[in-house]
Amino acid sequence: xxxxTQSPDSLAVxxxxxxxxxxxxxxxxxxxxxxxxxxxxxxxxxxQPPKLLxxxxxxxxxxVPDRFxxxxxxxxxxxxxxxxxxxxxxxxxxxxxYSPPRTFGGGTKVEIK
Amino acid sequence: EVQLVESxxxxxxxxxxxxxxxVGSGFTxxxxxxxxxxxxxxxxxxxxxxxxxxxxxxxxVDSVKGRFTVSRDNDxxxxxxxxNSLRAEDTAVYYCARGVYKVDYWGQGTLxxxxx
Numbered sequence: 001x002x003x004x005t006q007s008p009d010s011l012a013v014x015x016x017x018x019x020x021x022x023x024x025x026x027x028x029x030x031x032x033x034x035x036x037x038x039x040x041x042x043x044x045x046x047x048q049p050p051k052l053l054x055x056x057x058x059x060x061x062x063x064v065p066d067r068f069x070x071x072x073x074x075x076x077x078x079x080x081x082x083x084x085x086x087x088x089x090x091x092x093x094x095x096x097x098y099s100p101p102r103t104f105g106g107g108t109k110v111e112i113k
Numbered sequence: 114e115v116q117l118v119e120s121x122x123x124x125x126x127x128x129x130x131x132x133x134x135x136v137g138s139g140f141t142x143x144x145x146x147x148x149x150x151x152x153x154x155x156x157x158x159x160x161x162x163x164x165x166x167x168x169x170x171x172x173x174v175d176s177v178k179g180r181f182t183v184s185r186d187n188d189x190x191x192x193x194x195x196x197n198s199l200r201a202e203d204t205a206v207y208y209c210a211r212g213v214y215k216v217d218y219w220g221q222g223t224l225x226x227x228x229x
Contacts, residue, residue: 001175038214042158049208049219050150050158061217093158097214100172102148104158 002026002096006105012113019081021108023094028074031098038098041070041079044107045090053092054079086112115139115218119209122223129199129227135192135209135220143167143187146213149194151205152222159205163213164192176202199227 003026013019029038037057042050052061054070057077067082081088089112094105121133135147149161162173162183171183182195192209206222 040214040216044158049210049222051219052215052217055215061215091157095158095160095216097216100163101174102160102163102172102213104150104160107157 001101002029002099002103004094004096004103004105006092006094006108008108009106010109010111012111013081013084014113015086016083017113019084019088019110021079021092021094021110023072023077023079023105025075025077025096025098029096029098030074037073037077038096039070039072039077040095040097041068042093042095043088043090044093050093081110084110084112115211117209117211117218117220119207119220119223122207122225124226124228125199126229127200127227130195130197131199131225133194133196133207133209133223133225135194137190137192137209137211140211140218142185142190145211147183147185147192148210148213148216149183149192150208150210150216150219151203151225152208153202153205156205161207162194196225199225201227203227 005024007022039057041054044050058070091107116138119135164183180198184193208222209220210216211218
């Protein structure tokens with residue numbers, strides 16, 4: 001199974017500042033035949049289901065603000081919120097869909113400093 | 114508007130069974146892989162299972178293999194999760210979601226509590 005490790009577990013960022021979340025997979029999730037990274041990012045607010053933010057490691061889902069961006073390749077990935085807004089307080093998860101079981105990272109809680 | 118609505122959760126004793134259902138609307142259900150994800154109280158997300166559009170390809174997380182069975186009825190736009198031999202550690206909110214790569218729509222979830 002591919003193990004997904006996120007860091008940090010939590011972070012506090014001032015409004016308007018940058019937040020960066022890291023995600024590492026125990027093996028590459030880059031599929032060489034199409035050069036796509038099989039990785040997604042989700043946002044979950046309390047009492048709500050997860051919301052898809054990013055797929056194919058860097059493709060923003062429709063309607064997601066452009067302050068959210070995904071990067072990385074192979075085994076190391078990042079989710080960046082370029083200018084943190086109050087509504088971004090949530091837990092963020094990465095997930096690999098390269099192979100089943102399609103595992104999630106442990107989550108990163110983002111708060112306002 | 115795409116909607117996914119789960120039902121069937123509740124309180125069950127260890128060793129018991131439950132069948133969860135998920136009805137999809139606002140999209141062509143038969144053309145999408147479907148997914149179940151669960152979340153134990155206060156914990157992170159755990160992928161449980163995927164089922165292909167026609168039900169011919171299915172995957173499970175190891176912890177539910179042999180106990181849970183996913184199925185679908187495309188005529189009824191419905192996804193199911195039959196859960197047998199339930200354990201305390203299966204206690205969670207179970208989410209139904211659309212897709213396998215781009216999992217873009219999620220239901221609100223149904224709570225399963227396994228306790229005596």
